[in-house]
Amino acid sequence: xxxxxxxxxAWADIAPLPQxxxxxxxxxxxxxxxxxxxxxxxxxAVMAKNEYSDRVxxxxxxxxxxxxxxxxxxxxxxxxxxxxxxxxxxxIAWLNPTALKHMKNYQIWHHRHTIIDALGSADGEAxxxxxxxxxxxxxxxVWSYRQWLVKRFxxxxxxxxxxxxxxxIESDVRNNSAWNHRYYIVVGGREGKLSVELAKQEIGYTQAxxxxxxxxxxxxxxxxxxxxxxxxxxxxxxxxxxEFADVQRPEEVYSSHALDILxxxxxxxxxxxxxxxxALELLATKYDPIRANYWNYRKGLLDQPNxxx
Amino acid sequence: MSLVSGPGRAAVAGLPGDMHLFVDKHVxxxxxxxxxxxxxxxxxxxxxxxNGLYWGLTALYLLGHPDALPRSGILDFVFSCLHEDxxxxxxxxxxxxxxxxxxGVQILAxxxxxGELEDRVKxxxxxxxxxxxxxQDPKTxxxxxxxxxxxxxxxxYGALNALSLMGLLDLVxxxxxxxxxxxxxxxxxxxxxxxxxxxxxxxxxxCVGALTIAGRLDLVNQEKLGAWLSERQxxxxxxxxxxxxxxxVCYSWWVMSSMAMLDKLHWIDGExxxxxxxQCQDPELGGLADRPGDxxxxxxxxxxxxxxxxxxxxxxxxxxxxHATIRHS
Ligand SMILES: [Zn+2]
Numbered sequence: 001x002x003x004x005x006x007x008x009x010a011w012a013d014i015a016p017l018p019q020x021x022x023x024x025x026x027x028x029x030x031x032x033x034x035x036x037x038x039x040x041x042x043x044x045a046v047m048a049k050n051e052y053s054d055r056v057x058x059x060x061x062x063x064x065x066x067x068x069x070x071x072x073x074x075x076x077x078x079x080x081x082x083x084x085x086x087x088x089x090x091x092i093a094w095l096n097p098t099a100l101k102h103m104k105n106y107q108i109w110h111h112r113h114t115i116i117d118a119l120g121s122a123d124g125e126a127x128x129x130x131x132x133x134x135x136x137x138x139x140x141x142v143w144s145y146r147q148w149l150v151k152r153f154x155x156x157x158x159x160x161x162x163x164x165x166x167x168x169i170e171s172d173v174r175n176n177s178a179w180n181h182r183y184y185i186v187v188g189g190r191e192g193k194l195s196v197e198l199a200k201q202e203i204g205y206t207q208a209x210x211x212x213x214x215x216x217x218x219x220x221x222x223x224x225x226x227x228x229x230x231x232x233x234x235x236x237x238x239x240x241x242x243e244f245a246d247v248q249r250p251e252e253v254y255s256s257h258a259l260d261i262l263x264x265x266x267x268x269x270x271x272x273x274x275x276x277x278x279a280l281e282l283l284a285t286k287y288d289p290i291r292a293n294y295w296n297y298r299k300g301l302l303d304q305p306n307x308x309x
Numbered sequence: 310m311s312l313v314s315g316p317g318r319a320a321v322a323g324l325p326g327d328m329h330l331f332v333d334k335h336v337x338x339x340x341x342x343x344x345x346x347x348x349x350x351x352x353x354x355x356x357x358x359x360n361g362l363y364w365g366l367t368a369l370y371l372l373g374h375p376d377a378l379p380r381s382g383i384l385d386f387v388f389s390c391l392h393e394d395x396x397x398x399x400x401x402x403x404x405x406x407x408x409x410x411x412x413g414v415q416i417l418a419x420x421x422x423x424g425e426l427e428d429r430v431k432x433x434x435x436x437x438x439x440x441x442x443x444x445q446d447p448k449t450x451x452x453x454x455x456x457x458x459x460x461x462x463x464x465x466y467g468a469l470n471a472l473s474l475m476g477l478l479d480l481v482x483x484x485x486x487x488x489x490x491x492x493x494x495x496x497x498x499x500x501x502x503x504x505x506x507x508x509x510x511x512x513x514x515x516c517v518g519a520l521t522i523a524g525r526l527d528l529v530n531q532e533k534l535g536a537w538l539s540e541r542q543x544x545x546x547x548x549x550x551x552x553x554x555x556x557x558v559c560y561s562w563w564v565m566s567s568m569a570m571l572d573k574l575h576w577i578d579g580e581x582x583x584x585x586x587x588q589c590q591d592p593e594l595g596g597l598a599d600r601p602g603d604x605x606x607x608x609x610x611x612x613x614x615x616x617x618x619x620x621x622x623x624x625x626x627x628x629x630x631x632h633a634t635i636r637h638s
Binding site: 144216 | 355356357399402406456459495496497503504505506508542546551552553575
């Protein structure tokens with residue numbers, strides 16, 4: 001149901017301010033939605049007299065429901081909340097369904113950020129995040145927010161965090177955001193070096209995921225990241241990559257990513273340059289020809305002495 | 310400039326054999342955008358008006374029709390968005406924000422109008438520079454978008470971009486900004502919005518752009534990042550923003566301009582990508598969509614055309630991969 005202000009007693013003291021559209025076509029007739037137009041007029045009016053009140057809170061809520069991307073409205077709402085001392089839990093309770101309605105909006109996230117930060121508690125946030133990811137499991141804002149929570153409330157060592165990440169990977173092994181989050185909690189967000197034991201555990205975990213979908217970039221990137229963090233050589237993966245690619249049997253390659261790593265492993269071995277060249281050749285001609293120039297560049301590097309790939 | 314999508318859609322099936330860029334249709338599409346004030350979406354996208362103007366203007370320059378919009382009208386609008394403190398809002402009555410300030414500066418640079426800025430606002434260039442510089446976080450070197458405090462590598466790039474266009478880079482701590490960008494490098498070679506967040510082509514563009522402006526590409530693992538960027542190309546020729554996501558015309562710009570700065574543009578198949586971009590045109594009413602069959606809009610129109618410019622599509626002006634503006638020769 002549309003909401004109007006001109007016949008509302010509570011707003012009788014306010015004269016809405018008209019739209020100034022900047023003079024590009026000042027005389028053009030404006031007939032956009034009366035409801036939105038009127039609400040904006042009242043907002044301009046209360047902003048002009050710096051009013052912070054419950055009714056302003058309601059007005060911003062109304063405008064946000066029509067146009068959540070209007071950042072000025074959010075800013076004014078944030079100021080109103082602090083001016084009138086609105087309980088932050090109430091704001092979060094309002095924000096939850098609003099965020100679900102407007103998944104790709106930037107402002108909502110920053111707003112939530114500041115409120116949870118001020119509240120000093122992440123209680124209920126995991127449930128909220130799950131409900132967001134149910135609608136869009138790769139939403140960039142949600143995952144970034146989750147990382148912020150992990151850091152702000154030091155959740156790195158909470159077993160639930162890794163378990164949850166595992167469940168997200170389990171439900172979609174191709175979810176790159178989930179793999180990135182796993183890296184963040186295992187290595188990226190922490191200080192210090194990754195232990196060899198933990199690295200081995202992660203390598204085993206990732207190998208199982210790769211076997212489910214060998215042509216999936218995310219776990220391959222992840223496993224290489226783990227190797228680097230633990231300062232282990234790529235050759236650690238030699239037997240594993242051979243499960244998916246063998247240069248002697250060019251018809252039976254199940255993963256271009258395996259072939260890519262194999263090329264690097266061969267390039268670093270004594271007397272295996274020929275195999276490295278074969279692997280890159282297969283990528284350039286058969287398994288990833290759209291990037292032939294890249295693979296040929298890599299092949300060219302093989303002829304240079306002492307190139308560590 | 311209106312951000313309203315449509316009215317048309319990109320063709321669903323591939324266009325017939327001789328595919329080409331419908332230059333005149335796109336010019337008219339952009340000219341008409343601002344005459345759609347009777348549509349609600351025109352007003353709902355008001356928070357993007359100044360960006361939209363910049364996108365439309367850049368598209369027209371690239372298409373070789375720089376005069377298709379009236380210069381004085383554009384400048385009137387741009388100056389009406391400028392606040393006392395040197396920041397630009399998206400439209401009159403909108404708060405100042407980094408994103409619009411950058412668009413404002415880019416438009417002034419494109420129109421070569423810094424002289425007119427000084428005529429209208431004494432010391433205008435310095436004021437804008439100060440607005441931007443004040444948004445740098447002295448502790449971390451990164452930038453906020455506005456007084457509200459949201460931080461993102463998009464704002465950092467925007468700041469360095471605008472300041473370098475105005476010759477005012479010395480107003481900020483570039484070295485600190487560089488260190489912050491460096492801390493956003495991920496294990497897969499890409500960059501995110503802040504340290505540890507997922508690699509994303511758009512953020513890669515902002516980080517590589519910032520480091521290019523600062524002259525610090527030596528900090529980038531160029532081969533690894535180049536490989537990650539080239540992996541964004543899918544079998545249909547289009548580029549995606551992250552692994553396992555769908556292709557989208559705007560990534561033609563974010564991915565390719567990054568590759569151009571790294572001198573690795575030849576690592577993707579330009580012919581296939583050109584075909585994909587051309588398929589995203591509405592051959593009737595002009596404009597480009599994110600992918601074939603979807604509604605067109607000015608955002609995808611400019612970044613599709615800018616992508617074609619990087620691919621040296623015949624007849625287009627040359628785009629500057631670093632500033633995302635027209636290259637002034
Ligand atoms: Zn897009």
